[in-house]
Amino acid sequence: ETIMLLWSFIVSVYGIGGLLGSLCCGYLTTRYRKKKCQMFTNLIMLVAALFVAFSKTAKSFEMILVGRFLYGIGSGFSLNIHPQYVGEISPKKLRGFMNSTVAVFLTLGKLTGQVVGLREVLGSEVLWPWLLASSGLPALVQLVTLPFFPDSPSYLLIQKGNEEAFRKAIRKLWGEGDHQAEIDDIMKEKVAMTSTKTLRVLEVIKERSLRWQLYILMTVMTTLQLCGINAV
Incomplete structure (x- = not known):
């Protein structure tokens, strides 16, 4: 019964971490910007992956517990930050499609987890720590590639007030075409935000x-x- 209780808590602590990450997301993204918070989330996920990867070697269920909790915090952050960032860096005509990819890749991730969790792949008694740690691989890819992306144009204009960086980010993200309609929308949002209380x-x-x-x-x-x- 004690073992069952411990494993039940290890499973459920992921949700506790997710709740904590979601509650902190709004404050942190406002204070430190979405791109920076997303990179910090990737670091959390990598630390979590290290904990669960070496938990068997250390013979420590506490490391699995901490790893699952950190995974939860990272997921709570990412599921809130990622759709916002993707929506803000996408041109208006592609914004709906780009936001829908979040749900698509979330489902694809679950499918991938089911496949690699098979006993013939990583679901064996020997390899299960690496199965749990495999979630750190997408975090590593994003941590390496995200610095090459600019901050979202709306953040640069509305929160930083940097119009030069705002237009530079638009050119880098959307190319050299005519994006005046999107620029006008962000300008209107900036005016509306000045009279709106958070x-x-x-x-x-x-x-x-x-x-x-x-x-x-x-x-x-x-x-x-x-x-x-x-x-x-």
Whole structure:
């Protein structure tokens, strides 16, 4: 029973880490920018991969526990930061498609995990630590490649107020074509943001004008989890 309790906690601690990462995401992205936070997330995932990779050698279930918790924090960060960053660096005509790729590759990642988890691949008694550590590989790829991408144009203009860097990022991301419509949209967003107050989590909960939107969002996300999608 003790062993079952420990393994149950190792599985569930991932969700605790995910909750913590999601709650911290808004504050950190506002303070340190999305690209920098995403790179920090990759470091967290790599540290988690090292913990689980060497847990068997160290004969330490605590290392698996810490690794799973760090994986959860990294996933909580990434599932919030990544769609925002992808949406902000995409041109308007491709924004919907690019945001949809997040769900596509999330599903592809689950499929890949099922395949490499087969006993004939990495799911054996000898190789299971490397199965758990394999999640660090995409993080390593992103950590190496992300520095070559600029910060999002909207961040550079709205939060930094750097119009020169803003236009340079647009040229690097979208090419030398006519992007005046997208530029005008970001300019309008900047004007709107100056008169909009950023609400904290408790302020959103207490704000009566947002009550029904909050109820709908909570209902959708709760039923999504209760329908058994994660088990499937």
